[in-house]
Amino acid sequence: MANTKEVRKQIASIKGTQKITSAMEMVAASKMKKTQDNMLKGRPYSLKIKDVIAHIASANSEYPHPFYEERSAKKACFIVVSSDKGLCGGLNINLFKQVIAKSAELHEQGVESCFALIGSKAPGFFKSIGAQVIAVAEKLGDKPDPDDLIGLTKVVLDMHKNGDIDQAYLCSNSFVNTMTQQPNVEQLVPLTPAEQDDSISTQWDYIYEPEAKELLDGLLTRYIESLIYQAVVENNACEQAAKMIAMKSATDNAGDLIKELELLYNNVRQAAITQELSEIVGGAAAV
């Protein structure tokens, strides 16, 4: 039977761990608020640019942009958004699983995959399975700067322009609520034409200043950048929420363990006392 000293030591160590996890829970909770604010702040821009893109799609543009062109797919690129740090439950792994499933599905159709990775957790995973990684952007911090993502976006879009890839997918977690984060894989390029805005008739086109090509190139690139940025910010909010939940359950589990160990400790202590008593009684009887 375990002796009291051993059990006491174990309880102390679990209490220490519990303190750490509960502190991490509180840190995550306060960061979650900030990251959620960031997510909401970025939304107006992405909504407005979506509106503009929808208007453009419904206009009879003189210049059909290559991002709308459906090509026979030979190679696809997955842009995977992951967290920079771990200890956030199954957040990253659930997403990676979905990405791998989608990639396998495309593989059956004869489409190869390559990966552009955001966040420190994704490169570790995708390199370990021997995937082709074309770009990495990591250590973006809690307040990502849109500028940090431009390089990665450019690599992907340039490959699309040169015909090296025919499709691009954006894979990230979407924030449903604090308890639920939904891994998502959505098609980025070719752009699926947005639903037509019925309030605007279809027989018109913009005046472009300067050239349509130049403007649409810039605007659509900006649109894709904004989608990726929004995904990163949202994934950040997901990370903090998942971390908070993971740390909360770790704290709770530590509490349960401590309770069990304390029960064991008392049992052991009582058994020791009983044994000592019976030894004394036995000793007295012998005398």
Add this chain to the structure above:
Amino acid sequence: MSTIKINIVSSNEEIYSGEATMVYATGSLGELGIAPGHTPLLTGLAAGPVRVQNGSEEEAFFCSGGFLEIQPDLVTVLSDTAERADSLDEAEAIKAKESAEQDLANKDATLDYAKAAAQLAEAVARLKTIQKLRKNQ
């Protein structure tokens, strides 16, 4: 008086949303005056002020570049970064301009010339916005 809806957003926040009788912006090919019922137009934005007039009230914003979309009843400014003109700091702007000019003057191999020129253009546009705002007061 007829009005046109205007939304100004930058990549990390919503700057302004409201009605206007007239909007002035700095397009990449020159100044634009936008009245309600303007024909659909899509243009790039140069660094400079965007002024929103509603009746006798006027608000000014500084945009460092981006895109401008006009529909007959709607103006959307997709700015890279935008700020309210009254939060612009003239001393800061002058300092930025001077340091950008200095960078340009001692061109060495490590300096990214295009970047420095863009910084200078932005600082100058900021100053112009401030000065214009002063005149109107």
